[in-house]
Amino acid sequence: MISPASIRFTAATKRFADAEVVSSVSLDIPAGEFTALLGPSGCGKTTLLRMIAGFETMSEGTLHFGDRLVAGAATHVPPEDRGVAIVFQSYALWPHMSVGENVGYPLRVRGLPRAEQKARIAEALLAVDLEGFEARRPADLSGGQRQRVALARCFAMEPSIVLLDEPLANLDVHLRASMEETFRQFHRRTGATMVYVTHDQAEAMAMADRIAVMQKGRLLEVAAPAELYARPRTEAVARFVGNGRIVECRIAERVDEGRRRVEVLGTSAVVRSTPDAPARAETARLCLRAEGLALAETGGFEARVLASTFKGAYSLLVVELLAAPALSLSLSLHAPTPGVIGSIVRVAITDGWILPLPPSAGAARQPVPVSTPESADA
Numbered sequence: 001m002i003s004p005a006s007i008r009f010t011a012a013t014k015r016f017a018d019a020e021v022v023s024s025v026s027l028d029i030p031a032g033e034f035t036a037l038l039g040p041s042g043c044g045k046t047t048l049l050r051m052i053a054g055f056e057t058m059s060e061g062t063l064h065f066g067d068r069l070v071a072g073a074a075t076h077v078p079p080e081d082r083g084v085a086i087v088f089q090s091y092a093l094w095p096h097m098s099v100g101e102n103v104g105y106p107l108r109v110r111g112l113p114r115a116e117q118k119a120r121i122a123e124a125l126l127a128v129d130l131e132g133f134e135a136r137r138p139a140d141l142s143g144g145q146r147q148r149v150a151l152a153r154c155f156a157m158e159p160s161i162v163l164l165d166e167p168l169a170n171l172d173v174h175l176r177a178s179m180e181e182t183f184r185q186f187h188r189r190t191g192a193t194m195v196y197v198t199h200d201q202a203e204a205m206a207m208a209d210r211i212a213v214m215q216k217g218r219l220l221e222v223a224a225p226a227e228l229y230a231r232p233r234t235e236a237v238a239r240f241v242g243n244g245r246i247v248e249c250r251i252a253e254r255v256d257e258g259r260r261r262v263e264v265l266g267t268s269a270v271v272r273s274t275p276d277a278p279a280r281a282e283t284a285r286l287c288l289r290a291e292g293l294a295l296a297e298t299g300g301f302e303a304r305v306l307a308s309t310f311k312g313a314y315s316l317l318v319v320e321l322l323a324a325p326a327l328s329l330s331l332s333l334h335a336p337t338p339g340v341i342g343s344i345v346r347v348a349i350t351d352g353w354i355l356p357l358p359p360s361a362g363a364a365r366q367p368v369p370v371s372t373p374e375s376a377d378a
């Protein structure tokens with residue numbers, strides 16, 4: 001069975017020539033956790049994964065698996081001694097070998113007795129729902145089945161850490177959903193520490209216990225998917241996860257511990273905040289999402305419909321504010337779209353999240369005048 005290891009990066013930095021692609025990342029992944037590394041292309045997530053595998057050295061900082069130092073100033077444990085298995089998007093299966101031979105390859109290399117190899121191959125195929133597929137060739141399998149063979153091969157190695165580098169990138173949308181379930185099941189069955197690199201937030205949300213969001217080599221935030229979505233700590237995460245739109249608001253009143261009444265975009269709304277958000281008379285940055293906006297008969301602000309798309313379970317309406325045409329916002333509506341392009345509608349804010357101030361901003365906080373729509377984010 002797999003005995004999972006924790007992973008701890010302390011101030012990990014990686015430079016290629018003079019380009020710093022990972023900058024002082026400190027990240028703790030408990031043993032047995034499924035963590036997604038999420039960020040746009042080029043943010044450094046694959047480099048971080050390759051540092052865990054041992055394919056890249058570290059320029060600065062340390063990496064521990066449990067109490068064991070695996071990379072640091074004078075240490076670099078080679079990949080084969082780290083107990084780490086990787087699943088790539090390209091599957092990396094031998095075409096001339098059967099499924100059983102592919103899964104058992106690392107066991108044969110290690111010289112395990114035949115009977116034990118056989119038992120482990122069967123157990124590994126069971127873990128990915130491919131019992132009885134031993135004799136097939138990779139060419140006779142679908143893309144999803146090939147990816148499951150790759151997963152079974154990594155399971156057979158009994159690694160303490162499983163790394164997945166965009167493993168669904170080559171699969172179509174329907175297969176992706178069923179493979180997400182396969183990865184979750186694999187995690188439940190094995191209890192392995194899993195690190196999953198993706199630029200697809202829906203994938204990360206669907207599978208991970210926690211998501212580490214990266215941007216330009218830096219770690220922005222690490223949190224459970226629901227927390228990251230509902231209560232992002234930074235503007236960059238609010239924008240990236242769930243396509244949040246950031247506008248300026250003025251806090252008018254403390255409603256209760258976690259809610260404030262704000263004046264925003266020429267209207268008033270009750271939105272969520274941290275308990276320590278200011279009680280009133282201060283500007284703040286407000287994150288708005290499509291599902292926190294609704295059409296209203298009265299109140300709200302006036303907007304012009306720019307686009308209207310039927311999405312099946314909901315409709316997406318894109319509007320521009322009459323008072324600030326540069327600002328466009330999206331609304332998701334549960335009724336079939338009533339939005340006629342060019343028509344004027346009223347939009348109410350039903351939910352929003354006041355971004356916490358960065359620690360250093362506390363000292364500089366000043367009461368300021370009510371913001372105008374012009375000052376809001378475009």
Ligand SMILES: Nc1ncnc2c1ncn2[C@@H]1O[C@H](COP(=O)(O)OP(=O)(O)OP(=O)(O)O)[C@@H](O)[C@H]1O
Binds near residue numbers: 042
């Ligand atoms: N061996 C290398 N030599 C020089 N630069 C590199 C090397 N490997 C990666 N980089 C650069 O480091 C940066 C981060 O790359 P990395 O592959 O970690 O990003 P990523 O977030 O995984 O992106 P993607 O999703 O596109 O793979 C990129 O600008 C990339 O060009």
